[in-house]
Amino acid sequence: MTRPIALTMGDPNGIGPEITVKAYADPRRRPPVVVIGDPATLARACRITGVDLTVRPIASLADAAHAPGVLDVLAEGTLPEDLPLGTVDARAGAASFHYVRRGIELALGGEVRALTTAPINKEALRRAGLPYPGHTEILAELSGTSDYAMMMANDELRIVLVTVHQSLRTAIDSLTTARELEIIRLTDRTLRAGRATGPSGARPRIAVAALNPHAGENGLFGREDLDIIEPAVRAARRDGIDVSGPWPADTVFMRARAGEFDAVVAQYHDQGLIPVKYLGLEHGVNITIGLPFVRTSVDHGTAFDLAGRGTADHTSLLTALHHADDLSTQVPATPAA
Missing domain, CATH: 3.40.718.10 (Isopropylmalate Dehydrogenase)
Structure with missing residues (x-):
């Protein structure tokens, strides 16, 4: 047995x-x-x-x-x-x-x-x-x-969260370039090693969701995407990771569902979980990656x-x-x- x-x-x-x-x-x-x-x-x-x-x-x-x-x-x-x-x-x-x-x-x-x-x-x-x-x-x-994250997944989406169980205000305040980069790297390692549901490849395609509407419109709607998220994406790309963003959150999950990305890094709990749960609670699974x-x-x-x-x-x-x-x-x- x-x-x-x-x-x-x-x-x-x-x-x-x-x-x-x-x-x-x-x-x-x-x-x-x-x-x-x-x-x-x-x-x-x-x-x-x-x-x-x-x-x-x-x-x-x-x-x-x-x-x-x-x-x-x-x-x-x-x-x-x-x-x-x-x-x-x-x-x-x-x-x-x-x-x-x-x-x-x-x-x-x-x-x-x-x-x-x-x-x-x-x-x-x-x-x-x-x-x-x-x-x-x-x-x-x-x-x-110490290096872990929550992934929510179903047959169509894989979402990894930068922040999880905290208020929206404290989640935004806790975002740092170092944390973004850590989550991108962990997502890449997890998918390469086959430690997540769904197809994995030698170089998975990762999208990073923006925090602000329209990815901040070059700072018009907040500078977090410019000052915190973009530097992490650039650093991850220098590491050889196939990552892009920050992409507007109102379309990036749709693009991932259509097959453009293998996973999406979301900035806070509801940003990432609503798309997964909308597709059906019975199909979703919560995976703690990094354990x-x-x-x-x-x-x-x-x-x-x-x-x-x-x-x-x-x-x-x-x-x-x-x-x-x-x-x-x-x-x-x-x-x-």
């Missing part, structure tokens, strides 16, 4: 447990999977969704049976029975963090071939006293990674308003598992030194 993919069930009060059991039971799922989470919560998710699985707690990966109709769960802690669905709760936030931490440990040790994560809730993390705005920052810190292991995730949140109904769509999670399978097959994980 090949090494499994570790799948964290996400915030216990959101749709994570429900889409986890649905994806696990889906006949389209290819790779062997071990879930990290709470067995009782996952058993409740099976009842809610009508998924016919036997939830089987295990103490280690060696205990996994990978048997049909059996959900192997690495039990991480115990949740109280009165934890209410659809609510922000510090206990759920702390649990979701512990699941991710265990997954990172397994990935760094080479015990799993990839890590896929169901959604967590940022407010629940904060209530639990955990200073992380999201998965990306947890993964980077606990793996000791020493493959990590994928859904491109949606905890959806507390849907929790407990059994109707949440698990397609994005299934897509994330498939991409984790493909990427970890192309580039096997290496145990941390």
